[in-house]
Amino acid sequence: xxxxxxxTPIYYVNAKPHLGGVYTTLAADVLARWHRMKGEKVFFLxxxxxxxxxxxxxxxxxxxxxxxxxxxxxxxxxxxxxTFSISYDRFIRTTDPEHEKTVTDVxxxxxxxxxxxxxxxxxxxxxxxxxYYTAKELxxxxxxxxxxxxxxxxEKCYFFKLSAFQRPLLKMILKNEWIIEPEERxxxxxxxxxxxxxxxxxxxxxxxxxxxxxxxDNSQTIYVWIDALLNYLSGINWHPNEEKRPExxxxxxxLIGKDILKFHTIIWPAMLLSLGIPLPKKIYAHxxxxxxxxxxxxxxxxxxxxxxxxxxxGAEALRWMILxxxxxxxxxxxxxxxxxxxxxxxxxxxxxxxxxxxxxLAAKKDIYPLHExxxxxRKIKSVWEKYETSLDHLKFESALTSINDLIxxxxxxxxxxxxxxxxxxxxxxxxxxxxxxxxxLRHLGWLxxxxxxxxxxxxxxxxxxxxxxxxxxxxxxxxxxxxxxKKTIIGEILFPRL
Ligand code: ME8
Numbered sequence: 410x411x412x413x414x415x416x417t418p419i420y421y422v423n424a425k426p427h428l429g430g431v432y433t434t435l436a437a438d439v440l441a442r443w444h445r446m447k448g449e450k451v452f453f454l455x456x457x458x459x460x461x462x463x464x465x466x467x468x469x470x471x472x473x474x475x476x477x478x479x480x481x482x483x484x485x486x487x488x489x490x491x492t493f494s495i496s497y498d499r500f501i502r503t504t505d506p507e508h509e510k511t512v513t514d515v516x517x518x519x520x521x522x523x524x525x526x527x528x529x530x531x532x533x534x535x536x537x538x539x540x541y542y543t544a545k546e547l548x549x550x551x552x553x554x555x556x557x558x559x560x561x562x563x564e565k566c567y568f569f570k571l572s573a574f575q576r577p578l579l580k581m582i583l584k585n586e587w588i589i590e591p592e593e594r595x596x597x598x599x600x601x602x603x604x605x606x607x608x609x610x611x612x613x614x615x616x617x618x619x620x621x622x623x624x625x626d627n628s629q630t631i632y633v634w635i636d637a638l639l640n641y642l643s644g645i646n647w648h649p650n651e652e653k654r655p656e657x658x659x660x661x662x663x664l665i666g667k668d669i670l671k672f673h674t675i676i677w678p679a680m681l682l683s684l685g686i687p688l689p690k691k692i693y694a695h696x697x698x699x700x701x702x703x704x705x706x707x708x709x710x711x712x713x714x715x716x717x718x719x720x721x722x723g724a725e726a727l728r729w730m731i732l733x734x735x736x737x738x739x740x741x742x743x744x745x746x747x748x749x750x751x752x753x754x755x756x757x758x759x760x761x762x763x764x765x766x767x768x769x770l771a772a773k774k775d776i777y778p779l780h781e782x783x784x785x786x787r788k789i790k791s792v793w794e795k796y797e798t799s800l801d802h803l804k805f806e807s808a809l810t811s812i813n814d815l816i817x818x819x820x821x822x823x824x825x826x827x828x829x830x831x832x833x834x835x836x837x838x839x840x841x842x843x844x845x846x847x848x849x850l851r852h853l854g855w856l857x858x859x860x861x862x863x864x865x866x867x868x869x870x871x872x873x874x875x876x877x878x879x880x881x882x883x884x885x886x887x888x889x890x891x892x893x894x895k896k897t898i899i900g901e902i903l904f905p906r907l
Contacts, residue, residue, distance in 0.1 A: 412452070413444040414657040418665050419456035419501065419640050422482035423467045426489040428713040428731075428743075429666065429697070429705060435728050436695065436737060436805060437664045438495045442859035443800045445496075446883050452657045454644040455490065456501035457483045461539050461633035465619035475619045479504055492716060493724050494862055501644040503621075503636055511643035512636055513624045515684065518649040520625060524570045524683050530611040533559040539633050541611065554668070556708075564616060567623060568609040569635075574679035575607040581678075587688055589674050590803075591738035594667060594694045598674045610676060638677045641689075649684060660689040667694045693803060696740040713743075722748060725861040726756050726904060732805040732860065752907065755809075759816050760853065760864075761904035767819075767846045768871055768899040770828055774836075777844040777894040785845045786889040788818050789852050793887050796856060812856045819849045847872060847894045854878065855886050864903055871900040 417437045420430050434455060441453040459479040468478040483502055490497065501508060519525055532541035535552035542552060547559055579602040581587035582595065589595040613629040614620065620630030641663070645655040665673050678688050700711045719727050730751045735741025771777065792815045799808035823846065831839040854868035855878075869878040873896045878886065885891065 411449040419458040431715040460620040508643040531563040534562045567613040571610040733809040756904040
């Protein structure tokens with residue numbers, strides 16, 4: 410059985426889930442469900458990033474200990490992931506003792522390999538990003554992400570010999586041994602590695618107390634990004650000194666947003682090379698979205714709360730809408746109006762209306778025997794082909810377009826055949842037409858499964874199939890003519906009008 414290990418970034422617990430973060434995880438969940446549907450053994454890792462100065466400060470403001478704040482906010486994340494039906498296999502927290510052990514062991518291993526040395530760091534630091542910037546990266550002395558003045562810091566710390574990895578990484582990318590997608594992101598990393606000199610990286614902090622201690626020097630804690638990246642190893646119980654390696658490694662895909670590209674394509678692989686273990690098969694960095702043309706930010710007050718949106722549209726509708734608005738690897742713009750338009754056109758008037766229309770017609774007879782139908786069969790086959798290629802290439806929006814295409818085809822078929830007239834004059838023909846439509850609906854149930862698992866169950870239940878259908882392998886489910894339809898039930902409206 411093929412294995413599929415997929416990760417998302419671990420979220421900062423200093424804030425509650427926002428739409429940007431939910432975007433990465435929704436996409437990862439659709440992929441995880443798609444690979445499970447294909448019969449693969451999936452391991453889907455998510456988690457929370459809980460150390461560092463930002464979190465300690467926030468806890469102080471809220472008169473809590475950092476651990477209390479982390480517990481409270483990690484629980485919020487778990488709750489949000491339940492709301493959005495995120496089918497993760499493990500939720501790793503960087504304050505978990507197992508994680509802390511992996512980090513400690515990994516640091517010792519790299520230290521023993523003489524890839525870490527002590528020095529003094531002077532630099533321009535953004536407290537919110539928890540990272541140093543080069544003067545060139547700042548905009549008028551301010552952090553490009555937070556627009557806050559960077560502060561000058563000088564501290565004793567340990568350095569990781571990142572510079573030693575510039576050439577090996579460049580070579581691996583050029584030889585496609587280290588895959589970064591999409592192409593623009595790969596070019597961005599290549600450009601950086603070709604034109605800039607990679608500096609050694611300060612990997613510990615003297616001033617930050619809320620962190621994992623450096624194993625050989627308790628006066629320092631490990632830099633939060635090093636700590637965080639190692640969740641991808643601790644999440645599968647990986648330890649440097651254990652002979653037996655977890656079967657999940659390496660990840661088949663790591664999904665990230667483009668803002669954290671360098672951490673994942675330079676620092677992360679350099680750490681893995683120093684540990685002597687294979688690199689992840691692919692890193693994919695998705696785009697960012699703006700809200701009505703503007704960057705989503707607290708100061709502009711346009712942060713969208715995904716849980717509020719889920720109340721308006723339903724969590725599953727939101728899963729569909731957010732992945733269909735623009736191509737995954739690109740930037741895009743979202744707005745309330747766009748969500749309303751999508752909901753009405755594709756879900757309420759599209760899939761929802763078709764579902765109700767067919768089941769209302771189907772209620773006129775008890776049984777619809779199985780039969781062959783060339784045109785319908787051909788259409789469904791071509792929809793599956795497009796859909797599968799799209800999902801295998803992370804083209805979520807185009808997979809959803811193929812689903813809409815099938816819905817459009819089915820709607821047109823009803824209008825052409827006018828089954829309500831056939832019912833009066835040719836019942837055998839009526840049953841055939843209805844069989845095709847019900848079969849179309851069954852395929853839609855399968856096609857939407859990774860995107861809207863509950864709605865998919867609802868469709869199977871209304872076709873009278875329920876668990877029988879879900880237990881089938883995809884190879885069988887996607888074929889034409891699986892079963893006769895009997896005792897269909899209209900059931901609840903899939904997508905109520907707003
Ligand atoms: O970066 N559009 O956590 P995080 C699209 N803890 N995606 C967005 C976005 C937007 N407007 N805003 C944020 C961290 N994201 C670190 C990760 S991993 C070892 C450590 C995405 O909570 C962002 O790209 O700030 C990232 O993938 C995710 O939200 C979590 O961001």
